[in-house]
Amino acid sequence: MGTRNESNHFDAIVIGAGMSGGWAAKEFCEAGLKTLVLERGRDVKHLKDYPTTNMMPWEFKHRGQIPREIAEANPVVSRCYAFREDAMHFFVKDTEHPYVQEKPFDWIRGYQVGGKSLMWARQTQRWSNYDFEGPARDGFAVDWPIRYEDLAPWYSYVEKFAGIAGNRDGLDVLPDGEFLPAWDLNCVENYFKDIVSKNYKGRHVIFGRCAHLSEPREIHQQQGRGQCQSRVLCQRGCPFGGYFNANSTTIAWAERTGNMTLRPYSVVHSIIYDEEKGRATGVRVIDAQTKQSTEYFAKVIFVNGGALNTNLILLNSISRRFPAGLGNDNGLLGKYVAFHNYRARISARYEGFKEFTTDGRRPTSAYIPRFRNVYRQETDFLRGYAAGFSASRIEWANTSGLGEVLLQNLSSDLNRGGWSVGSHMMGETIPKESNTVSLDTGRKDEWGIPLLKINIDYDDNDEKMIRDYIEQMTEMFTRAGFTDIKATDSKQAPGLDIHEMGGVRMGRDPRTSLLNKWNQLHACRNVFVTDGACMTSTSTQNPSLTYMALTARAAHHAIDQLKKGEL
Amino acid sequence: MNRRTVLRNFVILSAGIALVPSCRNGKVKRSVSWKNIRLNSDEENMLADLSEAILPVKSEAPEDSAHYFALTMVDDCYAPDDQKKFLDGLKRFEEMAREKYGSGFVNLDAEQKLSLLRELESKKNEGEAVNYFYNTTRSLTLQHYMTSKHYLVNIRHWEMAPGRWNGCFPVEQKSV
Secondary structure (H helix, E strand, O other): OOOOOOOOEOOEEEEOOOOOHHHHHHHHHHOOOOEEEEOOOEOOOOOOOOOOOOOOHHHOOOOOOOOHHHHHHOHHHHOOOOOOOOOHHHOOOHHHOOOEEOOOOOOOOOOEOOHHHHOOOOEOOOOOHHHHOHHHHHOOOOOOOOOHHHHHHHHHHHHHHHOEEOOOOOOOOOOOOOEEOOOOOOHHHHHHHHHHHHHOOOOOOEEOOEOEOOOOOHHHHHOOOOOOOOOOOHHHOOOOOOEOOOOOOHHHHHHHOOOEEEEOOEEEEEEEEEOOOOEEEEEEEEEOOOOOEEEEEOOEEEEOOOHHHHHHHHHOOOOOOOOOOOOOOOOOOOEEEEOEEOOEEEEEEEOOOOOEEEEEOOOOOEEEOOOOOOOOOOOOOOOOEEEEEEEEEEEEOOOOOOHHHHHHHHHOOOEEEEEEEEEEEEEEOOOOOOOEEEEEEEEEOOOOOEEEEEEOOOOHHHHHHHHHHHHHHHHHHHHOOOEEEEEEEOOOOOOOOOOOEEEOOEOOOOOOOOEOOOOEEOOEEEEEEOOHHHOOOOOOOOOHHHHHHHHHHHHHHHHHHHHOOOO | OOHHHHHHHHHHHHHHHHHOOOEEOOEEOOOOOOOOOOOOHHHHHHHHHHHHHHOOOOOOOHHHOHHHHHHHHHHHHOOHHHHHHHHHHHHHHHHHHHHHHOOOHHHOOHHHHHHHHHHHHHOOOOOHHHHHHHHHHHHHHHHHHHOOHHHHHHHOOOOOOOOOEEEEEEHHHOOO
């Protein structure tokens, strides 16, 4: 694979240096391809650019709280649980890149090298065929063009490199992977696990698989990463490289090959389509700071801008051949967007195990894989939900009294109550044609790109699922003898789950999908989409691991095709 | 560095020292300028005395003191209505001290101060603002102490990187 000399010609271009783009960069660079990685935000170097990583609690001026002026100026991002004083520099402020909410949508973004992989919640559950076969079985969206068997080796591939802690639970609904040792459940979580397995066939409480180096292997040492120290301050970037992010792992690896050109502050305006050649030839980039336009060229282009921004780039890639956006012959680009339903949570107390508490910290907690409608349709709604579950001992300092008495009280042993238990739902939503993103041609951002209009909402299926989650969890909690059970529906807008997916879905048929089984645009084969935008359905699992596996798989396909001269 | 630069730096440094607020018992005599709230140095000293009466903790520098933290939080994080209520309550609190003891809060002896605070904690009908002011000051004073290095490290044995997890740890082995 020869490379041209011109400074703006490459073998491959990867748009976006985050969760999935990092994998494309790594695979291409390892294969010897000169690769341009375009990132719209600033560079964030592992270790060097984690300004808060070693700050102590008392060193934060507002002890973590976001000052009111910032919160009021940025209502959307302020609703994100991780937008706190220690990590707010990794989030896009509302004012920095506006969008149009035709319906309320909390679009949470991280524009920087590493993207949202810097601040993600690090939960990594595989899909099973019960997930891939969902649309075909239940008659929604379109059939996935792949099955678990197609992705399983790639799950293994990315798991080994990223480092995933977990137990081999032997569940058909949540296949096992290449796991490092898991942390343990605590007494109450283990107790709940027993109650659930005794009382419910097909319901399991397991330790959530997570992207943490509980026991680094040779490959992780080669990456310069070390053992997770259970700080649980991951959103700041980890000084040990204890969790997976693109900065410490894939991007750093790509950089070491010498084949990567990383260009931060590069907002991709559009992909350039050459009608004579019948393929994409490059991308048009606006420098985020100088606003200058530059074109870069390559044989293959991976679009990993983050689900909705990937839609935006394709929609804005207009040519005579593709007047409605690149690859959009069927008019489905930007449609069938879906997300995860995180609205309901439930809390309670448990009065047992009072002779125990916990010591140290761990980066995740228990996970309940989907148990509704797995083997057959059994409820009045389609699909189902997974759930998080965790328990913690209620402990508090004695804050009564005044003066010396108060000082003395604060220094005494903690008061201990029972245990606090809680769960939150992670529901599958059904992709619908009416859930769309499109361009606001009248309004442009400061880089001259139309604003994205977002029109996404819940539906009746979601409401039924919320009710069922609350009913089922209440029943399971009651069986476990938990008391003071309280369920809440946050009514949060879509988007705050930060699992938006679809708009450029995969499928077998060019008439009903945008991408083929290798994530190539049916109508423009040298453009690949392997981030959340490619998802045909959402299932319930935290999606990043699946994006990573799809990206590695598609990148290897692209490399093979390049070698054969087919791209 | 040449002699002129050294001299110039010395002058700047001396000027800096001259500008450092004079301190008495770690209290700021000159009022720092806050962004959103207005209070004079007497009021600030009163707040310093109040948080020290609630929780007698000495701070090494004025910026590390509880009342400075409380004012920072009220100034930066509280809504305008709450900032106003806090400042109204502060004034009312000082009036209460004068009504009861004929003297400002800073001039009361330790027992008088505590007795005023106890009265405030027991009575809920002192008017919304003064209760709001007192409760806010108390809770921010506690937050400041309970997130301090001394409290977290020495008293709670908090560790930045515990490197371990035990989900079933006997309470009796836990020292705090």
